[in-house]
Amino acid sequence: MVIETYNLTKKFNGKGGFENISLSVKEGEVFSFLGKNGAGKSTFIRTLLGILYPTSGGGVILKKPLGDVNTRKKIGYLPELFQYHNWLTGYELLFNHGLLYKMNKKDIKRRIEEVLDIVGLKGHEHKKIKEYSKGMKQRIGLGCAILSDPELLFLDEPTSALDPVGRKQVRDIIFKLKKEGKTIFLNTHLLSEVELVSDRVAILDKGIMKKVGTMKELMNSPVVLSIGNLNEEIINKLKVFDPTLKKVENEIEMSVYNDDTLPKIAECIVKNNGLLYMMKRKENVLEELFIKTVGEEDSR
Template identity: 85%
Template sequence: MVIETYNLTKQFDGKGGFQNISLSVKEGEVFSFLGKNGAGKSTFIRTLVGILYPTSGNGLILGRPIGDVEARKKIGYLPELFQYHNWLTGYELLFNHGLLYKMKKNDIKKRIEEVLEIVGLKGHEHKKIKQYSKGMKQRIGLGCAILSDPELLFLDEPTSALDPVGRKHVRDIILKLKNQQKTIFLNTHLLSEVELISDRVAILDKGKIKKVGTINELMNSPVLLSIGNCNEKIINELKSFDPYLAKLENEIEMHVGNNELLPKIAECIIKNKGLLYMMKRKENVLEELFIKTVGEEDER
């Protein structure tokens, strides 16, 4: 495992932060921490990267204790709402970060060329950061985080301040890094981002993990059917796929884990003289699950 925590806790005078988190993150996966503002997501990342000391519990990063210097050399970190020196160019910023990583100058120059391609800023590296758009600033921040070619990358709300185009650019970069077998720990409150790029998700509420699993495990999105001439024989046969299906007039909601069963469900309806007007997976299931899990009140 790349990340392992055991009852890890960080509180401030006995308040806030997070409590008793035990989880594991596998190599090469995108693991998303999903929670409202103030749920403890950023505090958790800052503890894992060694900026904060845990109150209790322990953990391993790349097989070494939290805060270990050798492990930190293999970590990249993009904080939330970061600010870089506006008078520097993008190239100067990346070069200075390379020096902070204690990389050799020739290696820095070579790596900068690779990073600029990855984050899509080739041709903009000699502009001053004050001339960058929000999306470009976010991408140069990602460039700093991946400059040392880390094995593990922590991203704290990397798309929260961006428009849809900017979010797509950042999302594409994350998927590129995933294809390079990088392990990515992502903090976010944007449900759409989680669904599109995550392998596994943990829902954090008031500093505690409430649910954890793959997207499919958490969502278990039901199938919605609209059927004309829906008769008792159709209902009885559909119950062989889901004994607990719900029926409201001509619409049926049922849980079907395997998509390969959908043609058989359609066949069942048609052979019994039903008219199949619609068959689709229910949308916004993750949103429903999230709100049901954490509630709607503001935690800040």
């Protein structure tokens, strides 16, 4: 495991933060922490990085205790709402970050060329940061985070201030890094981003981890069927596939864990004189799960 925590807790004078989080993150996966603003997501990342000291519990990153100085060389971090020096060019910013990582100048120059290609900023590296769009600033921030070619990358709300084009650009970078075998820990409150990039997800609410699992485990979208000539015989036959199915007028909602079952369901309906007008997976299941888990009240 790349990350393991055991009842990790961080409180501020007994308030806020998070408590008793035990989780593990595998090598090469995108693990997303999903929660409303104020849920404790950023505090959790800062505690993993050793920026904050835990109140209790513990953890291991890359087989070393939290806060291990040498381990930090293998970690990249993009903070939320970061601000870089506007008077620097993109190249100067990356070069200075390389010096902070204690890389030699030859390696910095070589790596900058690779990073500019990854984040799609070749040709813009000599512009000043103040001339960059929001999307370009976010991508240069990602460039700083991956400059040392880290094994583990922490991204804190990397797309929250971006338009759809900017979000797609950042997503594409995440996919590239995943293909390279990087492990990515992502904090976000954007459900669409989680669905598109994540291997596993944890839902955090008021500092408590409520759910954790793969996207398939968490979402398991019900199938919605629109059926003409719906009768009791069809319903009873369908209950073989899901005894807890729901009927609303001419529609049936049922849990189907394996898509190979869908043709059998269709055949069952037709054989019993039903007319199958629609069969589809229910949409917005993650949103429904998220709201059900954390509620609809304002965040802290």
